[in-house]
Amino acid sequence: MKVMRSLAVLAVVLLWAAGCATQQTHVQRYGSVIGVKEDKLDYYKTLHAEPWQGVLDNLKACHIRNYSIYLKKMDDGKTYLFSYFEYTGHDFDADMKKMADDETVKKWWKETDPCQFPLTNRKQGEWWASMEEVFHSD
Amino acid sequence: MKVMRSLAVLAVVLLWAAGCATQQTHVQRYGSVIGVKEDKLDYYKTLHAEPWQGVLDNLKACHIRNYSIYLKKMDDGKTYLFSYFEYTGHDFDADMKKMADDETVKKWWKETDPCQFPLTNRKQGEWWASMEEVFHSD
Numbered sequence: 001m002k003v004m005r006s007l008a009v010l011a012v013v014l015l016w017a018a019g020c021a022t023q024q025t026h027v028q029r030y031g032s033v034i035g036v037k038e039d040k041l042d043y044y045k046t047l048h049a050e051p052w053q054g055v056l057d058n059l060k061a062c063h064i065r066n067y068s069i070y071l072k073k074m075d076d077g078k079t080y081l082f083s084y085f086e087y088t089g090h091d092f093d094a095d096m097k098k099m100a101d102d103e104t105v106k107k108w109w110k111e112t113d114p115c116q117f118p119l120t121n122r123k124q125g126e127w128w129a130s131m132e133e134v135f136h137s138d
Numbered sequence: 139m140k141v142m143r144s145l146a147v148l149a150v151v152l153l154w155a156a157g158c159a160t161q162q163t164h165v166q167r168y169g170s171v172i173g174v175k176e177d178k179l180d181y182y183k184t185l186h187a188e189p190w191q192g193v194l195d196n197l198k199a200c201h202i203r204n205y206s207i208y209l210k211k212m213d214d215g216k217t218y219l220f221s222y223f224e225y226t227g228h229d230f231d232a233d234m235k236k237m238a239d240d241e242t243v244k245k246w247w248k249e250t251d252p253c254q255f256p257l258t259n260r261k262q263g264e265w266w267a268s269m270e271e272v273f274h275s276d
Binding site: 029 | 167169171173182183186187189194197202203204205206207208209211212213214216218219220222257258259267269270271272273274275276
């Protein structure tokens with residue numbers, strides 16, 4: 001019995017350590033920006049107020065977490081979307097390809113892409129333009 | 139001895155639960171935007187590459203965590219800063235007042251404020267303009 005209980009204690013300690021380790025996964029943060037067309041703004045917001053479960057599932061499958069999109073009308077009179085998310089996987093390009101190949105995501109983007117206008121100075125291959133991180137504090 | 143071991147198991151389980159509970163604190167997310175003057179951009183980046191310890195300590199004391207600032211030159215030719223942070227306290231206004239009253243923070247803002255230009259449509263009392271969250275996925 002003593003051995004059993006010791007093992008039980010050990011198991012719980014290991015579970016605890018594993019839980020903490022999982023929550024301290026390496027995280028790569030991404031900030032991006034894109035324009036949203038004024039006449040498509042309401043539809044874009046409606047879509048995102050009740051996002052499709054398949055899209056949310058795909059985000060998790062592609063190791064994207066803590067994903068937020070913000071909206072602001074800027075001084076040029078145009079409205080822009082700013083996104084922040086955390087990537088916890090080990091191959092961002094592969095996960096992004098997996099996302100782009102998903103049938104539900106393709107349908108979702110068929111709805112959202114026409115609502116957006118990308119920045120002219122975005123990097124080659126980008127739709128949302130990546131931003132430069134200048135500060136981070138945990 | 140049996141009772142002692144049972145208590146030990148219970149203690150570890152409780153510690154684990156407490157650890158998880160701590161990490162699942164209620165979080166309020168904030169996204170904001172402000173302009174950065176072209177001729178002050180380098181200085182702003184230099185400051186934020188090695189932020190003062192007193193400022194970082196104050197962020198923690200005011201329940202601000204996971205704070206990132208991104209930078210992007212937009213289509214109007216001007217450069218903007220986009221911030222994302224999480225607030226884990228219970229009185230945001232009181233914590234923001236505490237931050238504003240801190241001597242080190244006052245000195246920091248004396249350096250950073252002249253680097254920035256706020257959006258014309260910011261709300262009364264704002265420096266950084268708050269943005270509207272249109273999507274979030276944990």
